[in-house]
Amino acid sequence: MPHSHPIELLRFNTCGSVDDGKSTLIGRLLYDSKSLMEDQVEALEKSADITGGGQINLANLTDGLRAEREQGITIDVAYRYFATPKRKFIVADTPGHVQYTRNMVTGASTANLSIVLVDARLGVIEQTRRHTYIAALLGIPHLVIAINKMDLVDWSEARFNEIRDEIESFLPKFGAFRDVKFIPMSALSGDNVVDASAKTPWYEGPALLHHLETVYIASDRNFSTFRFPVQWVNRPNNPTNKELHDFRGLSGQIASGIVRQGQEIVILPAGIKTKVKEIWSYDGAITEAFCPQSVTICLTDDIDVSRGDMMVGLDNLPGRSGDLQARVCWMNLRPLTAGKKFYLKHTTQMVQASVTQIENRINFTTFDAEPNPAALGLNDIGTIRLRTAKPLIFDGYETNRLTGSFILVEQGTNATVAAGMLFPPLETARPEYADFAI
Amino acid sequence: MSSYHLDHLQYLETEAIHIMREVAAEFERPALLFSGGKDSICLLRLAEKAFRPSDIPMPFLNVETGHEFPELLEFRDRRAKELGAKLIVRTVDEAIAKGHAHPAPGEISRNKLQIPVLLGAIEEFQFDCAIGGARRDEEKARAKERFFSFRDSFGQWDPKNQRPEIWNLYNAKLNPGENMRVFPLSNWTEMDVWEYIKKEQLEVPNIYFSHERDCYRKGGQWLPVPPPHTDATKPDPFAGARPKANEPIKRMIVRVRTIADMISTGMIESKTETIDDIIGEVSAARVTERGTRADDKASEAAMEDRKKAGYF
Numbered sequence: 102m103p104h105s106h107p108i109e110l111l112r113f114n115t116c117g118s119v120d121d122g123k124s125t126l127i128g129r130l131l132y133d134s135k136s137l138m139e140d141q142v143e144a145l146e147k148s149a150d151i152t153g154g155g156q157i158n159l160a161n162l163t164d165g166l167r168a169e170r171e172q173g174i175t176i177d178v179a180y181r182y183f184a185t186p187k188r189k190f191i192v193a194d195t196p197g198h199v200q201y202t203r204n205m206v207t208g209a210s211t212a213n214l215s216i217v218l219v220d221a222r223l224g225v226i227e228q229t230r231r232h233t234y235i236a237a238l239l240g241i242p243h244l245v246i247a248i249n250k251m252d253l254v255d256w257s258e259a260r261f262n263e264i265r266d267e268i269e270s271f272l273p274k275f276g277a278f279r280d281v282k283f284i285p286m287s288a289l290s291g292d293n294v295v296d297a298s299a300k301t302p303w304y305e306g307p308a309l310l311h312h313l314e315t316v317y318i319a320s321d322r323n324f325s326t327f328r329f330p331v332q333w334v335n336r337p338n339n340p341t342n343k344e345l346h347d348f349r350g351l352s353g354q355i356a357s358g359i360v361r362q363g364q365e366i367v368i369l370p371a372g373i374k375t376k377v378k379e380i381w382s383y384d385g386a387i388t389e390a391f392c393p394q395s396v397t398i399c400l401t402d403d404i405d406v407s408r409g410d411m412m413v414g415l416d417n418l419p420g421r422s423g424d425l426q427a428r429v430c431w432m433n434l435r436p437l438t439a440g441k442k443f444y445l446k447h448t449t450q451m452v453q454a455s456v457t458q459i460e461n462r463i464n465f466t467t468f469d470a471e472p473n474p475a476a477l478g479l480n481d482i483g484t485i486r487l488r489t490a491k492p493l494i495f496d497g498y499e500t501n502r503l504t505g506s507f508i509l510v511e512q513g514t515n516a517t518v519a520a521g522m523l524f525p526p527l528e529t530a531r532p533e534y535a536d537f538a539i
Numbered sequence: 540m541s542s543y544h545l546d547h548l549q550y551l552e553t554e555a556i557h558i559m560r561e562v563a564a565e566f567e568r569p570a571l572l573f574s575g576g577k578d579s580i581c582l583l584r585l586a587e588k589a590f591r592p593s594d595i596p597m598p599f600l601n602v603e604t605g606h607e608f609p610e611l612l613e614f615r616d617r618r619a620k621e622l623g624a625k626l627i628v629r630t631v632d633e634a635i636a637k638g639h640a641h642p643a644p645g646e647i648s649r650n651k652l653q654i655p656v657l658l659g660a661i662e663e664f665q666f667d668c669a670i671g672g673a674r675r676d677e678e679k680a681r682a683k684e685r686f687f688s689f690r691d692s693f694g695q696w697d698p699k700n701q702r703p704e705i706w707n708l709y710n711a712k713l714n715p716g717e718n719m720r721v722f723p724l725s726n727w728t729e730m731d732v733w734e735y736i737k738k739e740q741l742e743v744p745n746i747y748f749s750h751e752r753d754c755y756r757k758g759g760q761w762l763p764v765p766p767p768h769t770d771a772t773k774p775d776p777f778a779g780a781r782p783k784a785n786e787p788i789k790r791m792i793v794r795v796r797t798i799a800d801m802i803s804t805g806m807i808e809s810k811t812e813t814i815d816d817i818i819g820e821v822s823a824a825r826v827t828e829r830g831t832r833a834d835d836k837a838s839e840a841a842m843e844d845r846k847k848a849g850y851f
Contacts, residue, residue: 515712
């Protein structure tokens with residue numbers, strides 16, 4: 102039973118341009134790691150006769166919508182699951198077409214690792230830069246550049262080096278990957294996907310699957326600063342049971358850090374200091390809890406706390422402001438212009454927000470931030486300023502993905518129109534109680 | 540730091556609990572779809588973990604085709620009672636009698652007829668959200684689902700135009716008449732479900748374990764022989780869905796791997812007595828779970844078409 106007890110979970114996404122072979126790569130990973138079932142292979146073979154001219158089309162495994170199979174492109178994120186004896190994987194196959202960049206952001210926002218595919222014949226194109234940039238922007242720690250279709254350039258080491266050098270020349274501009282791996286491969290024939298290929302004697306690195314199984318991800322989580330957005334107030338209000346009648350717990354998922362029974366905490370924005378009386382869970386009280394556990398916390402003092410409030414530790418206080426600066430990926434056909442109003446969802450609360458200024462827009466050829474654009478169009482990325490109806494308690498996205506991110510929702514249609522990443526706060530929340538020392 | 544580590548089941552659990560609580564906090568009248576099947580059994584435990592010591596703040600809803608395994612209905616009713624939850628059942632028969640659902644001529648399966656019944660129940664109780672146990676690994680149209688799957692006022696899914704779902708920030712905003720389907724088990728596989736059932740020591744209906752049963756061969760599957768029609772005052776609910784003369788009945792040791800209703804659930808030959816046996820069988824399986832579902836074999840886009848029409 103090799104599949105029954107994997108230890109770690111790795112979430113990754115694949116991106117690249119149309120026809121770079123993303124879906125084929127995932128199909129190959131599933132096929133060669135024996136994660137496909139007979140009826141799936143049978144369905145593949147059936148569709149091969151119709152769309153593939155008799156050849157099995159591995160992309161049909163992930164392109165789950167009729168329109169995708171008809172057009173031979175991926176429209177929306179498809180999720181796939183497979184396991185090896187070493188790890189369990191959640192794969193987001195994200196679209197390559199420019200039109201669907203927003204779906205790439207969707208698939209990548211929860212990933213530990215991104216695979217950007219490059220067609221060895223075409224080399225680096227705008228989509229390569231855009232997707233690498235988005236992966237960096239979203240703070241994905243691990244990057245793989247899969248230089249695919251190497252069979253079509255005769256497995257040329259020179260071509261591989263040329264593409265690698267070009268990407269390495271612009272990567273430092275993006276900042277923050279923990280590690281970057283370049284792998285020459287052919288997803289169609291399976292070279293360097295699951296098994297190391299004999300066709301690349303000049304390549305000393307691992308095949309893709311080996312890298313996915315071994316890349317070090319244990320330090321990806323933030324255990325240093327306690328953040329607990331209150332999600333739901335748990336109040337049984339049971340008149341027949343005295344204990345339950347008085348029970349008042351704050352339920353939520355720990356966004357970062359560790360919390361212990363007896364620990365002093367602050368409720369923001371009220372700024373009230375109190376202690377953790379009990380960490381309640383269905384399986385019994387626990388003495389400590391850590392991210393990303395979902396728990397219910399009871400406090401020693403009976404204070405007014407509701408959804409949208411944030412419980413934090415006494416050190417490293419978050420920011421508090423209603424004037425925000427953020428980088429956004431715009432996801433709607435109607436462009437963003439200054440002055441527009443939205444709902445903004447941040448942690449567990451939704452507030453009204455108005456975009457006061459569009460500071461710049463990223464040019465994906467030069468990666469320069471071009472100042473003062475008139476608008477941000479679909480799939481544009483830029484820096485904006487916002488004012489919220491109520492101050493947010495937040496961290497910079499770079500230090501905390503969950504307390505530093507937000508979405509914008511268009512009023513009326515309720516469409517999700519932007520993904521936002523907050524800049525670090527200029528000033529921290531200052532609770533107003535006497536014995537508080539910063 | 541190494542002790543602060545979640546294994547994959549704990550990770551899937553905390554993700555699902557977070558989603559359940561978002562539903563309770565964001566919607567006014569949510570419901571939880573509970574059939575008694577293995578996936579919705581996991582949903583109930585997750586609801587307990589999300590909301591206890593409070594009551595689970597939503598009723599359970601089930602749509603009956605009229606062709607259910609009796610064992611499943613018994614389990615469903617008992618489990619809802621044990622948890623102190625309100626169970627709402629709406630049936631295809633009722634909907635046909637009221638003229639809300641119309642069987643296609645000659646079609647015996649009531650799979651598609653569940654759609655108007657579900658939409659009718661959503662309207663009747665003004666549910667703005669229904670939590671379901673669907674998983675992305677079940678089927679490739681489901682692989683495209685969001686956790687929060689928006690449905691317009693006709694209950695339709697628009698797969699080409701889904702709301703982007705970023706980080707753990709779910710957009711639950713609706714206009715009147717629209718509703719949301721929410722799938723906390725999106726990232727779970729069949730194996731995860733069984734491992735969770737084992738870990739949490741959850742009871743499952745006994746038809747998941749091997750038992751003796753009369754079956755007959757149809758469409759490449761072993762289908763269960765429906766229970767005899769005893770109440771002569773009512774029409775036979777399985778009329779047209781009983782084995783024909785050229786479909787001989789065989790007594791077999793079988794179990795179900797996935798449960799639809801009796802006329803669309805293929806039985807698998809199996810000798811499994813414990814959850815561990817089932818886990819062993821799933822890990823050695825060479826066909827997918829839904830390979831035993833007649834309702835999915837209709838065409839490559841069978842699921843996509845039903846979902847667009849309002850299926851869950």
